[in-house]
Amino acid sequence: MADKKAQLIIEGAAPVELPILTGTVGPEVIDVRSLTSTGRFTFDPGFMSTASCESKITYIDGDKGILLHRGYPIEQLAEHSDYLETCYLLLNGELPNAEEKAKFVSNVKNHTMVHEQLKSFFNGFRRDAHPMAIMCGVVGALSAFYHDSLDINNPQHREISAVRLVAKMPTLAAMVYKYSMGQPMMYPRNDLNYAENFLHMMFNTPCEIKPISPVLAKAMDKIFILHADHEQNASTSTVRLAGSSGANPFACIAAGIAALWGPAHGGANEAVLTMLDEIGSVENIDKFIAKAKDKNDPFKLMGFGHRVYKNRDPRATVMKQTCDEVLTELGIHNDPQLQLAMRLEEIALTDPYFKERNLYPNVDFYSGIILKAIGIPTSMFTVIFALARTVGWISHWKEMLSSPYKIGRPRQLYTGYEQRDLKK
Numbered sequence: 001m002a003d004k005k006a007q008l009i010i011e012g013a014a015p016v017e018l019p020i021l022t023g024t025v026g027p028e029v030i031d032v033r034s035l036t037s038t039g040r041f042t043f044d045p046g047f048m049s050t051a052s053c054e055s056k057i058t059y060i061d062g063d064k065g066i067l068l069h070r071g072y073p074i075e076q077l078a079e080h081s082d083y084l085e086t087c088y089l090l091l092n093g094e095l096p097n098a099e100e101k102a103k104f105v106s107n108v109k110n111h112t113m114v115h116e117q118l119k120s121f122f123n124g125f126r127r128d129a130h131p132m133a134i135m136c137g138v139v140g141a142l143s144a145f146y147h148d149s150l151d152i153n154n155p156q157h158r159e160i161s162a163v164r165l166v167a168k169m170p171t172l173a174a175m176v177y178k179y180s181m182g183q184p185m186m187y188p189r190n191d192l193n194y195a196e197n198f199l200h201m202m203f204n205t206p207c208e209i210k211p212i213s214p215v216l217a218k219a220m221d222k223i224f225i226l227h228a229d230h231e232q233n234a235s236t237s238t239v240r241l242a243g244s245s246g247a248n249p250f251a252c253i254a255a256g257i258a259a260l261w262g263p264a265h266g267g268a269n270e271a272v273l274t275m276l277d278e279i280g281s282v283e284n285i286d287k288f289i290a291k292a293k294d295k296n297d298p299f300k301l302m303g304f305g306h307r308v309y310k311n312r313d314p315r316a317t318v319m320k321q322t323c324d325e326v327l328t329e330l331g332i333h334n335d336p337q338l339q340l341a342m343r344l345e346e347i348a349l350t351d352p353y354f355k356e357r358n359l360y361p362n363v364d365f366y367s368g369i370i371l372k373a374i375g376i377p378t379s380m381f382t383v384i385f386a387l388a389r390t391v392g393w394i395s396h397w398k399e400m401l402s403s404p405y406k407i408g409r410p411r412q413l414y415t416g417y418e419q420r421d422l423k424k
């Protein structure tokens with residue numbers, strides 16, 4: 001909705017009027033689409049002040065530490081909802097009623113198995129391959145099995161692809177883990193809920209089917225909710241960009257997984273645990289805080305800082321509470337890494353460098369400690385993030401394709417050679 005205008009005064013040229021668009025909440029945006037008529041582009045590396053699209057799915061107020069999914073605060077969803085109900089909300093815009101939820105859950109359950117031939121893809125990977133390398137491969141490979149539903153302009157194809165991806169990511173993630181362990185892959189079970197089923201496929205074997213701890217399953221489900229979606233972050237923007245070329249949904253999600261892998265993004269949860277191991281003890285914290293502040297040192301305090309949150313990441317607050325619950329349930333009262341993490345947070349939050357830059361713990365700071373306590377190896381942490389974020393990625397993919405869109409194709413400021421001739 002454009003009810004205000006910005007005026008761009010360019011020396012020696014006529015002023016340019018640009019519409020100002022307002023959303024439901026949040027910052028206004030200046031619509032610069034007509035700027036090309038002046039023969040100029042905007043310049044914004046890293047998209048620090050660029051809105052790439054219009055969306056109704058998630059809203060973040062970084063100054064107030066607010067995260068809403070279709071208007072519902074993340075704290076309320078984490079407390080009162082479950083992951084599949086949150087998936088329905090993200091995909092469809094409203095929470096399901098009892099009948100809609102039952103139908104959605106049943107639909108997901110009936111798509112949790114993967115084609116038997118997909119197992120052969122795993123054997124091409126070294127046993128010690130990073131789980132994210134395998135996930136990039138096998139999720140992209142899903143395209144090869146669903147020729148019946150790759151027409152992105154067909155709403156039914158978009159719908160079944162969304163369900164297949166939400167349903168199969170836990171199965172694939174567990175298969176990746178079992179492959180790295182050299183254990184038989186476990187089939188999903190329809191008598192278990194989403195999080196219980198994932199823990200079953202991860203930790204049970206054909207020799208022994210142990211009951212799943214309801215506390216750990218609830219914590220796992222909450223971790224999935226907390227990672228489900230987060231506006232136009234790097235991996236979601238990657239999925240939208242890939243989708244804008246007409247690529248099939250499985251290829252787009254594989255692209256999102258690749259983007260998430262980086263330690264500045266979803267790879268941070270794994271990097272936090274590696275960092276805590278490197279710090280080793282409370283006595284070394286000051287040395288690492290100094291490294292984080294040293295501009296000549298590439299070291300950053302993993303799990304701290306955020307492009308949007310300049311206040312606490314609300315997910316980190318819920319994650320910390322869940323961390324306490326899980327460690328108490330497991331009787332790990334004085335987990336050394338948790339003690340170290342809490343001391344590190346205390347010190348960092350009082351340090352002027354971090355305070356001046358609004359660097360608070362983000363979603364990745366505590367999640368690794370819970371995942372480790374549940375028994376998930378560090379190398380699988382970003383796979384868990386990708387599993388949970390798939391519903392966010394596919395919701396944005398669906399939203400983009402459901403209304404007119406153009407292929408994403410940014411321009412550039414060229415500072416290379418002018419034309420020169422090849423002299424032989």
Ligand code: SDX
Binds near residue numbers: 292302303359
């Ligand atoms: C996720 O976008 C999303 O929504 C992502 C995510 C999601 O759900 O999709 O929330 C998930 O990726 C969370 C972030 C996980 N990454 C980390 O924990 C890695 C450590 N964090 C940093 O790499 C950094 O904070 C970023 C990448 C998260 C944000 O970087 P920005 O927005 O580009 O900020 P910046 O690098 O410009 O930092 C501003 C200043 C700089 O110092 P000055 O140049 O102003 O002196 O703060 C410093 C930075 O050097 N800084 C840090 C720091 N983070 C920023 N210094 C030390 N340690 C850090 N962690």
